[in-house]
Amino acid sequence: MAYAAAGGLAGRYWTLRLTDEYGNAISTSSSRARDHYDQGLQLFLGANYGAIEAFEDAIAADPGFALGHAAHARALMMSARMPEAKVSIAKSLELAGSADTRERAHIAMMSSLLAGKASETRTAVLGHVREFPRDTMAAQLCTNVFGLIGFSGEPGREAELLAFTEALLPHYGEDWWMMSMHALSLCETGQVDASAELMEKSLKQNPRNANGSHFKAHAQYEVGETAAGRAYLGEWMEAYDDRSVLHGHLTWHLALWALHDGDETAMWEAVDSGVKPGTAKGLPINVLTDTAAILHRAEIAGMTVEPRRWKDLSDYAARCFPQTGQSFADIHAALSHAMAGNGDRLATIAETTKGFAGDLVRPVARAWGEIARGNWSAALSELSAVMATTERLGGSRAQRDLIELAYVNALMKLGHAKEARRTLLTRRPVLSSSPPVAGLN
Template identity: 25%
Template sequence: MIDAFGSEHATGHTVAVAAFAAAVKALASHRPHASMHLEAALNADPGLTAAHALSGLADVILASEDHLAGARAKLARGRAALAANDGGTGFERALVTALDHAVEGRLRAAGDSLDDYLYGDPNAFVAAKLSHAFRFLIGDADGMVSLTARLSVDCEPGNAGYGYLLGCHAFGLEEVGRLHEAERVGRRALELCPDDAWGLHAVAHVYEMRGQTADGIAWLEGNRLIWSRCNNFSRHVAWHLALFELEKGDHDAVLAVYDRDIANDLSGDCRDFANAASILWRLRQLGVDPGSGRWNALAAVGDTHARSATLVFAQLHVLIAQIAAGRLDEASDMAELIHDRSRTTTDQANVARNVGSELAHALLQSALSGGQQAPVGLLARRLHRLGGSHAQRDVFLRSLALIARDSGDVAGLRQVLAVRRRNKADDSFVAHQLALTATSTADLAARAN
């Protein structure tokens, strides 16, 4: 049986398949209750392979060791369901194979296995959404956009996931710098699926990269009814709103968004934590004190979940929260944890080796010594390997720029800003750094004379 989103199931149980499709709809629109729909599907048909696999893949995407045991149990149930259904469908096998890779930290291989299946079945929307999610986590923008470019042509427009697929395509286009196309496709996605928060979010990224602050605020406020109904993704969209307010220079508005929409439930999800830590860190970079209470509350959450984070991207956000809260011993432990995990064989070990460990120690040493020399240009060029988006990684680009500035590394500062300009229009942060660079250069020349 094939559901409205193109998922083929080895069952004739209509109630179970309808519940699975409802879960996919919730996943596509970032609405709550996807897990509730999956539970309903399994209550109707305990052998529904895709429900076991999708639930396990969702656990992996939470990026916490705390959820991996559950994901492995769901993998075992998915395999058993495949065997009971004579090997199941190609779609079900693809999801189970992706989960097998993902629970072992092979996120790129998980995405590749889904892409391989989609060559034969471009209508299986949830496989595309999952591949997109894994490639986002590993910073593979080219992989994201090449997949969705092909599927936007090959997928049937009547598929219930087609509009959401365009939302994914819009985001990938933005991440590879094709901003005009990204805005056009993102708006089209929202026309087809008015609840497509990811497509809406892609357009917000376009405005961020172009420096269209007023347009960005108007876009998000004008569509608040869409994103405010999301699951915790609403906190991330609110984070984008806070970024626009930050660029406008309204720091009170930033903190109001933070308190109301970003930090209202920091229960440990690494994505929520990253939103909160990065917006407070940006304020700190501007010399704005958000208050020790906010930092201490955030660092306490980070301390609780620090060792369970599976992504270097998440671990680095814990590190900056610990630094800002004055917990330098804990920050030192986190830097060592990132270094130690670079010795394993997962995808994230490669991230730690290539950029994460060196960046962690640069941030820590800057906090300890007030401007320790670091290979800022090299780190800036490798930063995309952390995963996430250009907008999210910008907090670390800004940090590298400040490290260069504080250590008198004018050439390094220019290298970091050159990397930043590949994706983002100059903003008030750059203007301030260039003014300081000019002053530093003039001072050096004067001293030489």
């Protein structure tokens, strides 16, 4: 709790203000609103279903709770319900006059993000957390590989993400959310043992933290623990609501491990039950990128992918991402268009793309077109132009292995098996012992 002064020099009085679970003063005097808000925080930060409903309960208890409306908008954004999110953020802005300095800045950043001003919002968050490091709903905008740092398109963004979470960590103590965020930063910079140790501490506090289970899966992937990963994640997901934001992506992890295990039946079961369009309930960017990646990685491994799968995915990409600008989505949309034989759609991305890493999207898109036509030498030339800076495209190391394996596969198609092996040993040694590339084992 906190006390705020009000009134003039004469007749000054003090009003009781509540705080959220991270110690931030919030502009509501309703304990019920505060309790529902805290519940929403827990669900949102743990990537569990129900955050939207909890924030709705908070603003029902206090319709004038400005930060409650902002949190509601953010949760709606993460469910791809953008029109509703705009309504909520507009209400939050309307009520912001009654909020304090931190809350007004917080609301402004959520509004900026919803307006598509990613770079501007990122700069604002980096400054904001220096003064308010425990403002978790603001800080989380820059955490994770899918945050504003992860999608900045700048060189060294993995190191920047590590520096960001490392600076925040001392302010959170033994907090399960912050530990899980820093654990991923460690994992993505190659510090897998330290990541796994920190992640176990996080999961011990909150075993149902889906971000924690997700990042543990990444650590297991990075050390080649395929069997252990399948067992852990498969069991963990039995109790995970399939309406939750990470359900489809975690199913992708299971599909990927099944592919690496040579278990084609389990791979397709996972794809068809929770990864592809029509079955996955996550964000469109995850549905597109995960489906495109698993289909092409299956082809690289020597499996047959039915043409209708590519056609359906190309149609989905055209519908959900009709304009370029989200570079990570763009490279996967380009892949789906190339494999479906939709040259006009592919050309739009290859020739007109924009966005945080648009200069890299263009050669990758051209490479997919060459691969689809079996022009392996041309594909290799296009991919070679981006291999030194693929981190700028976004996504995790596990996700960017799509490009690593496409490059290695092109070498194999050209008869350069020795160079293909050397490339994996140099760039992705975890994949070199049992490469998911046809003919390389």
